Amino acid sequence: MQDASAGEDHGLKARLTEAAAWPVRLVFKILEWPFAAVQRVVGVPRMPWLFLAPNLLFFGIFVVIPLFINFAYSLTGGTQLFLQDRPFTGTEQYGFLLDCERITDPVTCREDRFWKGIYNTATFIFFQVTFMVLFSLITALILNREIRARGFFRAVFFFPVLLSPVVVALIWKWILLRDGILNAFLVSIGFDKILFFVSPEWSMFWAVFVSIWANMGFYTLILLAGLQAIPPDLYEAAEMDGTKAERVFWRITLPLLWPNLLVVVVLALIKGVQVFDEVFVLTGGGPGTATQFIVQYIYTTGFVDQVQNFGLAAAASVVLGVVLFFLTMAQLAATRRRDDA
Amino acid sequence: MMRNLKAMLGARRGTNGRLHWTDVFTYFYLAFGVFLMFFPVVWLVLSSFKTPAGLVEFPPTFLPLSQVEVQVEGQKKPLPLFRAELEDGSVKDLAQIRRIGIVSQMVDPNDPDAKYKVPIDKREPIREFRMAWENYFDPLERFNFLGYLSNSVIVTVAATLVTLLINSMAAYGLAIYEFKGRNAIMILVIGTLLIPITVILVPVYLVVTQLGMVNSLWAVILPGAATPTGVFLLRQYMLTIPKDLIEAARMDKASEWQIYSRVVLPLATPAIAVLAIFSIMWRWNEFLWPLIVLNRSEVYTLQVGLNAFQGELDVQWHYILAMTVVTLIPVVLVFSFLQRFITTGIANAGMK
Known part of the structure; x- marks a missing residue:
């Protein structure tokens, strides 16, 4: 060294x-x-395996083997933790999870909590990803302009990314409480207090808002890097031709930023499907199950409920894993396209 | 470059120096952004210095003001001090003994026998600026806060060291050697990216139980140590190291381990620094997995401990806010010193 x-x-x-x-x-x-x-x-030719061994051992024990055990778990029933004690039930867990009269209505499903989780997650992702990408794009465009103290402003938008989800949630919970500062503001301009965490709609709104607040900087940074990689000659040429600014944006900026935008969308989707930490601390999944997401369903089913249903939790994880698999494939494809471009 | 930026979104300034609407929008957006991003944190820090009485006040005061309390002869507890308007129109500083409905029973601190009845809308609390440092020091004694703190530090440091060692070894193996099966390993590494912990919670819990690690910090440290992002990042960096250097070292009869530890690692320091920063952030902030494997309060990390406190029925916000600030400090320190590393790391590797 x-x-x-x-x-x-x-x-x-x-x-x-x-x-x-x-x-x-x-x-x-x-x-x-x-x-x-x-x-x-x-001998030297076999040495790489020795260097790889510890890392592969960890991958094996904590990722690869668990992946198979997970699948095995999802085919068993009972409440025992150890696989050998668990009765084989085949696809019963999946059948239970997916048993719905009408798939569009969680209430008609036997395991309505799971479906509620899926619908909540879908709603969350729809708003979160849309507005996250929109605001990241606007912020990146603005930070890419000729502004003073750009480093400072970039840091301002970025720093919440590094805060822990628990801290983020507690910061906002403190603002949103019944006697919190936001309600004080509402009262001061003549409105009534709003009990945000009692209303399902408001809880979902703040879950989306807080997770955008916390993660936006990350996506802004990726888009900003993409904007700065656009060759300046293109803009110079457009300026010489006297092209209108809006046209420059639609014809140059957006098409050239598109690959990055795609990466950002897919990354945000992957993170969105797994949303748990911030929202769990902020709303606890409530009121009722209004902000309970898939990961919280898995956590509750497997580790919180009085009767720990590992098999059902594992089956739900497999469903989540399949969704993530396709999303990650899309991400790899998007990244490859961007890097080839 | 400047020209490119000017052209962006039609941000060209007129020759007469007038502001285009996009310039105005930019300044508004940035000003609002600074407010929206900073205010919640500022509010947290200010609130963390308020006394419990100051925290429940509505509407809240901006600065940590707290009501002055006085010890009055003949009263057991210190009493809150008010400025009260009496019936004859005179104004006096009185301490409140108790409040009954809309009337408060008050006493003159200088004359403990003089009692008054004052309607509650005729009195104003007397406040003073006071930082409630006890919010920060009490949890040290009353809860196992120092324990959480040291658990978090142990997890973060140990996990980062393990990660750096095994990831850099693996990256070295994949970057320096040509061998059969290398591509298969690379695919495996990238493949594990597909499997976040959220997908394998139950089986990893089983593995950790089998290894007898539940409720020990190892259960948090080990499962996430072999990060695919880390291997990938370090390998990409090590690929840029000239092969001649390694050949020269072999000529000098250096062993493979010596080449790794004395030639390649020192040259890969920038990439290792980036990975170290990220690992520290990941570990310090980790929540779901510790929440599952740490069930006894002696082994709680800060994040799990904070969550446990805020979930209690009788939420003691004055302590929670102070502990949140403490949890925040290391991250703020790391960020302010290493901002450049972090942002370039993200822009290059797209990792988080």
Whole structure:
């Protein structure tokens, strides 16, 4: 580790770096001889496998094997945690989940909580993704203009991305409470107080609003990078031709930004399908089940309910996984198209 | 560049320096954006310094003002002080003993025997500016707040170290060597991107239980350690390292481990720094998974602990707000020092 950093830094910073680096160096030094020993036995060509081994082991134990267990779980019933204790029930869990008289109406389904979760998630995604993309685009366009202190404004829109969902939810909950500052404002301009978390519509509105507030900066950043990658010559040429500004936007900016926009839409969809943290802390899924989403359904079914129904939770996860699979495929395709363009 | 920006959305300024409507819109949008993004956080910080009495006031005061309380002879508790208008029209500073309906029973602090009955609309609370630091210090003793804090720090540091080590080793294996099966591994790595933890909650919980890690911090640290994004990011960076350097090191009889630890890693420091920042953010903010595997309050992380508090029936907002601010501080620090790294990292890798 020494060669790269030596001789450039001075004083305190260098000493601090040095102090932080020595345990790291010690670990690498200790690992040196077992790796050298293995290398002597297996030879250089097989060494990559040794370097890959720890990471693959983790992938295997915590991702690949669970993926299969998940599927196995979804085919079993009972309340036992360990697979060997669970009776095989075939597709019963799926049958239970998908048993609906009318698929458009969650109330007619046997497991109405699941369907309510799906409809809530769909509603959430529809509004969240639409407005997130819209506001990210406007913000990116504005940040891309000739403005002073652009770095500052970019940071302003970006910083909530790094806040934890719990913190974000608590910040907004505090504003939206019955005696919170927003209600104080409403009263001061002559309205009545609104009990936001008692109304299903308002709860959904704030769930969408808060998650846009928290995540918009991320998408803005991607779109901003896309805008800055548009070759300036195009705009110069358009200006020389005296092209109208709106036309420039529709004919140059938007088509060239399109691949990035697509990536943003799909990324937002993937995140949206998995929405849980902010909304769970903000509304707790309520009032009733008005803001209960699919992930919360899985969490509640598997880990909160008195009778922990792991099989049903696993079956719902498989459904979620299938949706995510297609969305991620779309993302990879969109990213490839953007990077090829 | 400037010309490009000017042309954007018709943002060209007239030659006479007049503002186009888009310029006006820009300034309004930015001003409103600053307000909308900052105000909630500012409000949180200001509120966190209010006393419980100050917090329940409606309409709320902007600054942390709290009502002055005085100790009056013959009364057990300190009493809140009001400026009251008496029946004869004189104004006096009185302490309130109790309130009965719309009348409050008051006493003159300087003359404990002089009692008054004042209608509640004839009295104004006397406030003073006071930062309620006890909101920050009480939770240290009353709840296991320091425990949550140290759990969060342990999880974040340990998980980031494990992630950096195994991800950089894997990236090295995939970037430096040509070997059969490399593409298959790359597909596997990208494939695991498809499987977020939300999809495999139940089976990972089973695995963690089998390994005996439920209610230990390892259950939070280990499952997410092998990040596909990390492997991908580091590998892309390591691909840019000239092969000659590695060949030269082999000529000098360096072992493969030495090449990894002394040649490749130092050169990949920028990418490792980006991954480190992201890993710290991910781990510090993680919520759903710790919520599932940590069921005893001794092992709660900050996020889980905060959520547990806000879910209690008798919500003690003065403590919750202060603890939220504490949870926020590391993120704000990291952000203000490393903003550039983070934003370029996101723009390049599209990860979060």
